[in-house]
Structure formats: C-alpha cells, structure tokens
Amino acid sequence: MGFPLVLASVIIIYFNEAFSPLVRTVHSVINRSPPEYLKEVILLDDCSTRDELGDHLKNYIAETWPDNIVRIVRTEERSGLIRARVAGAQASKGDVLIFLDAHCEASPGWLQPLLARIKEDPKAALCPEIDNIDQETLNYGATGSFSVGGFWWSLHFTWRPIPDHEQKRRKSDIDLIRSPTMAGGLFAIDRNFFFEIGAYDTGMEIWGGENLEISFRIWMCGGSLEFVPCSRVGHIFRSSHPYGFPSKKDYHGINSMRLAEVWMDEYRRLFYMHRRDLLGKDYGDISERKALRQNLKCKSFKWYLDNVYPEKFIPDENVHAWGMVRNPATNLCLDTLGEDEKKSFHIGVFSCQNGISANQVFSLSLKNQLRREEGCLEIYKIGDKPMLYSCDSHKSNQQWIYFKSNGTLVHIKTGACLDSTRNGQHVSTKKCSKSDTQKWAFEHYLDI
Template identity: 30%
Template sequence: MEVFASVLNCCFKYIVLPVWIFIVLLLLHRDLSSWDGLMGPLSHPGLGENGSASYLSVPSWEIDEYTQGWRYYLYNSWLAERIPLRRSLPDLRDHRCQKLEYDEDSDEMKPASIIMIFRNEQLVVLLRTLHSLVERTPKYLYIELILVNDHSDTDFWNDKLSLIFFDNYVHRYIHPKARILHLPEQVGLIKARNLAASEAKAENLVFVDAQVEFTNGWLSPLLDTIAEQSYTLATPILDNLDEQTLAYQRSIERRGMYDWSLTRREVPLSRARRSHLPWPYEVAAVRTSVFAIPAVWFQDISNFDNNLRGFGAAELELSFKVWCTGGRIVQVPCSRVGHLQPKDEDYLKRYGDLHKMGEQKSRNLKRIIEVWTGDLKSAIYKYQPHLLNISEGDLNEPRKLYKQNECQSFKEFINDITPGLNHVAALNRTDYASGHVKTLEFPKKCLTINAKSQNLFLERCSTNNTLQNWTLTYVKDLRVAGNICAEVRPNLRLGYSFCHSLGGRQSWHYDSVSNQLMSNTKCLEFTDELNIFLAICDAANGKQRWILDNINLSVMQSANILV
C-alpha cells in the first residue's frame, strides 16, 4: 500500500503537475481577444465600455461570492471580475486640454520610472490598472515599470505558483522588462516607496496605486509640470470609480489642505483660481494615489525619518517635506485618472492588522508633529490630545536633517500655503457626546456590551453600569471603558472590538436632527433587545432613532468647519 501511494505521489509530482503547469503557461500566451490570461474567458465582453455603469443580476448560486467580495474588498468585486480587463474610458478633460501640445522631445521633459506598490489587491482590478497604464501611456515617456508586492498573503497571492503565473502574465501582456519585487516581509507603503525609488533608473519617478484606471494623455501634463520647476510634485485630478457599478465619474477640481488637527480637507477653489482652469494650481496637501516627482529630490527628502512605520500619515509627511524644503505641490487638471476608493475605510484591513496600523499612525503623527511643527505643536495637540501620551522615540536624526536642509518653519507653511488657518483660533478638542445611548422608542433601554457574545444589546439603563457609559469621541468612534469601540460586523450586526482610531467600521456620526446614529453610509437599527444591526438609512423609521446623553451641539456643528 505504501509503495502504491509512493508511485501515485511521484506520478503527480513529475508527470501530472508539470503537464498542468505547461498547459496553464500555454494558455497565458493565447490571444487576449478572447482570453484574459489569469482571469479565464470573458463572460461579458463590452461590459463597462467607455467607463459606463455596469449592472448585472447576481445568480442565486453566486450570491455568497458576491457578499464575501463586498465584505473583504468593500466594493463590488464580483462585478469587477466580469468587466473586461481592457475597457475604454471617456475623455473628461477640459476641451482646451485636448488642444495642448507638450514638447515631449525636449531635454527638460525626462522620461520616468513608473512605480506601483500593492498588497492583497483583487487580481482583476490590479491587472485592469496595468492594462490601462501601458495602453494609454506612450512608451517614450517611461523607461521602466517597477511593481512592488508588499508581501501580499491572501487568496491568489498566498501561493508561490500563483506568483509565477502573475510574473509571466505581466512580462507577456504588460511589459516584457517589468521589474517585479515580491518582498519577503511587509515593510509598509513608506518604506516600499523608498525601496523602489532606490532601484529606479529614470530621472523622474511616477508612483501609482493599484486601484486606478488611466485615461488618455494623463502622463505628459505631469512630466511637463515638473520640468518647469525642478522642486515640484505634480498630481492629476482623481476622478471617481463608483464602488457599486465601477462607472467612471468626473470629479470637480478642489484644493487639498490641512486643518489644525492635521486632517486633510478638500475645499472649493476660489473664484479667481477657478477662472484660470484648466491650468495647474498649487495645493497644500498631496494625494499620493498618483504623483510625479524628480527622482533625486524624492530620494533626498525620503530619508528624513526612516523610523516611520506602515502607511499612516504618509501623505501628511510628504506634503510637509515638499513645502518645507522649498518645493511645491501642483494639481494638474489636464491629467485625469480614475480612482476606486471605497467609502468604508474598513478596506484598510487588507493591508494588515487595523489595531497595529492605528498604533503606527499615531506614532507617525507624533513624530511628524515634533519634527515639523515647532512652536505651533501645542495648537495641534489641542485637537489630537491622545497623542500626548504616545512615545515618539528617538528624533535626533530627523531633527538634524531638518536643520541641515534649512527647512522652512510650520508657521511659514501656514502663512504661504494655508493662510486661512491664521484666522481660526485653535480650541481644545472636545468629544461630541457622552453618557447613555438609548432608543427613542424605549428610552429606558440602553446600549450595553455583552461580553459573552461580543455583540451589543439593549438593557435597562443604570447609572452605575460602566458598560453603558459611551463617548462619541472627537476621532469619531463610539467607545466605552476607555478602549472598547462599537464596531460593525461583516454581517452588519453591531459588535465591539479594541479601538484603532482608523475609522472604517468603527467610524460613527450622529445626526441630531433625525436622531440617527450612522456608520459610513448605513444607520443603526434594532428589532428587539438582542438584534441591533446596520441598515439603509430611513428617517421615517422609528427603530433608527437614538438618543445620546450630553450632546455637545456646538462641537457637532463645527465639525464641518475648517478648524
């Protein structure tokens, strides 16, 4: 019996498996007009053409796949697999952009190294990004493509054979000389970018996310902008890829800036600035989904703080480094790229443990504040008081580099880039509400933790029950007992977990007019004392109306004001 089993094992290992690998690799070289390589035969050719919204009925036998895809990716991944890898997109540029001509042969406009960092992305979305990249980017504008897999470890990416298939596909259908780095351990976005930049050969770097789709003419305006002035970081307008239908939707030009809490905000352009569209304009805050920057300058400023971890506050730090070293961030309306950005920030769990990432982000913020903001850090800590108790570690090296580079002060940054902050007094940050959370229908029943089931339920209110004493905090989570937060489960039931301060399924907002307690796009509802869940918001539904004790209305009303 053992001999028979041994023979079967040898047959599989030396005959069946090699033949199977050969067949798959052979399929990878078939014409993609009817085959999408790794993705199999296309079942819906023409779906999503010209960036149109796609609507398909989900068969009953695929409902589980559809639901699980939403829970994991936080967008319609089931539909994403049924839209062809190659699809046309609309040209939504201003008509004047289409008439502009760029001197692409000049010595000033240098070709770029295009760099993509990814981790645990849905394969079909990543491949669609790559196809749109190479098919809408003239080959003479870039000399290499570098893909950095930051130790993806789920589904397709968790198998070594799958990585071989992926590499073969990229070299066959995307770029024959693409450099693909599969990192043996996760290093985080900041370090992965620095690693790729050190490997790049071009004089300009273009960093791109894995969940974007490129339109015609996207790269030339970016390279032309950084050619005009060497210390320039250029970004396109990020249009929206709808998370439900994957429709390509035009975004309105806005200006990114930071408030006193160092939270990024998108504000309307002034009338004067809007009158100069579609010409490029300067902004204070960069969005790093796609950006172009001179290679030498990026490498110079990338080494300011090698102890930043993960991805937290990466955009903030890069924005400060650019402006405070005498550079500028420029938004380029004649360059447009579609971006798939789930509204539910719980998608971040694909990149690692949320609690660990929350700790990394807080530590990163603390280091940035201590290095870059100088005398104004006390104003920022009024809005981020929890950071005062966090250890920032050794800052001798970044402070030394800060002085060596003769960086501008944060006060100069505000005066030059966000002068509006000078007219806003920094106030002590207070929470939105505290005390009991009750239903309007049964005001004597309070939201309570059930330690056994890890769900929340309604129980008779008691002033002595600390597990009923909730706080809707200034970081927009709903917490009890200091570090326990209400969290929406994948099945939309209300549970709880340790707080991570990253939003997502721990993000809450209270509408004091409709009395609805919302997490992302859904509202908290109950059917009885044990069944509390999130549902589509309905202001007429009495079971979605909640009372919060000790509401700070002035703080709630000022939440949407630049402070």
C-alpha cells in the same frame, strides 16, 4: 506638447490586491503612456499572501509584456506602504517617479502634462486630478471636481474648495492648482528631488500621516505641490482600507507624532489638543529627520501657514476667545457630542472635561463666528437649535457677539441668546433673559 526629455518610472505598491484591478492599472498605464516617455512600471509587492499574486501574476506579466517594461519587485517581509514606496523608488531608473495606487485607471493623455511640468520645475510635486471608479461596478464614473488638499489639526487629510486667492492667481481652468497638501496615493515627483528632501520618513510604520508629512516638507523645503487639471486618473475609493494592518497599534497616531515633532514647531500643540492620549508615547528616534530639516534650511511651519495655507483656521490665535465654553450654573460645556464634523449637526452640552476632550474646544473668531475648526454655529430664528455648518464669513446668520459683563452669547441677526439644557442634549436659542441657562464663560479670553 514637445518632448519633455524626462522618463517616468511608475511605481505601484500592493499588498493582497485583487488581480483584476491591479492588472487594469498596469494595462492603462502601458496603453495610455507614449512609450518614449515611459521608462518602466515597477510592481512593488509588499509580501502579499494571495496565491494569484505569485507565479500566476509573474507569468501573466512576462507573457503580456515580454520586453520587461513591467518589473515585479518583492519585499522579503511586510514593510507597509511607506517603506515599500521607498523600496520602489530605490529600484527605479527613471527621471521622474510616479506613485499610483494598485486600483487605478490612467486616462488618455495623463502622463505628458506631469512630465512637462517637472521638466520645467524639478521641485514641483504634482498630483493628477482624481476621478471616481465605482467600487461595485468598476465603471469609470464621475469626473472629480477641482479641489485642493487640506488637513484637520488631528492630522487627517481633507478635501477643500479652491480658495479665492488661488482662483484669482489662476488665469484659466487648465492652469495648475497649488495645494497645501495631497491625499498621497497618486503623485509625481522628480527622482533626485524626492531623495534630496528625504524621500519618506522610514521611521513611520505601515500607513498613515506620510501624505501630510511629505506635503509639509515639500513646501517648507523649497518645493511646491500642485494639482494638474490636464492629467486625470481614475481611482477606486473603498470603504475599508486596502492595505490591512499587521496589529492594532495606532500607526496613524504614532506616525503623526513624528510629523508634528519634526515639522510643526509650536503648532504641534494643536495636534496634541486632539490627541492628548498620545502624550508621552514613544515615537522613535527623529534625530535624522530633524537634522534633515536643518541641513535643507527648511522654513518654519508658521511660514507654511502664512504663505501656503493662510485660510487655515487656528483656534487659539487671532480670536476673541477660545477653549471650553462653560455654563457655570450647571458646569456643562458646549460639546460636539462626538458627531462627524464633515457633516452638519446640532451642538449640545456635556460635563466639562477640563481640556481632556477636543470636542469641547470652540472659538469666537474675529469675524464673530462661534466656531470649530471648519464649522460655525448657525440659526435662522429665535427658538432654533444651533447647527454646525461650514463656516462662511459672508453669512450673517453665523455671527454672534459675547457680552462678558453678563455672560450672554447673542446671535447678532436675530437677537437670540444661546440657552443651555440638560447633559447630553442639544442647546437651543431663546429670547434673552436673565436666566442662568444663558450665561457662558470662555476658558481663555484674548481681547474681550
């Protein structure tokens, strides 16, 4: 690979990070980055209080790297991850900004593919492939599988398989992978482009939502977001959040409101469907962010959905029916009963909440799937209790048909009818009859 003629500033934000993983991150970056490509490593200390991160770290850095390639920059007060990253970017001098979490290990050859691609296209924001470092043993372990980033309508990040259209576009396993979103901890971006498109929204506080905000903004404002298979970085995935929060304020929720109000246009309705509790809450002044979007002539969120994330399911568009699915005789509605939708589970019924609870929003899709955002109801035989599994349009045991004339929801393959039960219990399927427990009504009908 030829000399890319761009230099990297690696920016590592930390708050009370343990000494060992922090310096491991720095050593790996220095040892595995060709010096002619590395401008500097900036350690941005967001007002840490651990003793070992004071003079001990300062002396260690000075003795280990006397050439000053590693610089410590300290905030005067706790800023939070989002604002600290902006401070780190402002202090940088390189052509390319590479943000890393403070508990990583760069692999050999990690840097050159990132710089070469940004030299080729300065509007491409890039993520290395992320490998797992065991949080207990700290061993560099399993190689991460190729995935792309997505999101839930509640505006939480999720990993997803590479979609078919992207697999077909790529010619080999080392080709770049276009991704709708990124997790946000590890990414590279041209410094000028980063500031041109608005850096981060510094009206957001501490942590949460900023990764989706910058993902949407990159795509909508003329850039692209890509994963780079030839660049690999290990990361310690922790069960608790490493940065800590200064109060019990719902930082993710309020930050996500700012994101939704500025970037999601009419689709912000789907965020508030999940977070009705936030309606009317103060999310601060967003006039500068709206002006930024207008000045950059950014595209609409519908453009983003149509062109970047066409596989994203929209629960109230292009469906037969959606909303609460109510059993009129009991006034009970289909309900996830608060289960974790990243897993498979049985569906139940609960007292209808009249739009207050997103747990009761279901759709009957044009592919005849009775579904949630990512999961579809599935059975194999009459008598099964329907379970929510990842939707797969090729699976016939996920297909249902609704008869508005008698209110039945019939499983096409088995002929079983969805059958209600007691409040808080799991629904089942039975041979179709005229029982009131097999009659259902959707809240909204689009083409039935």
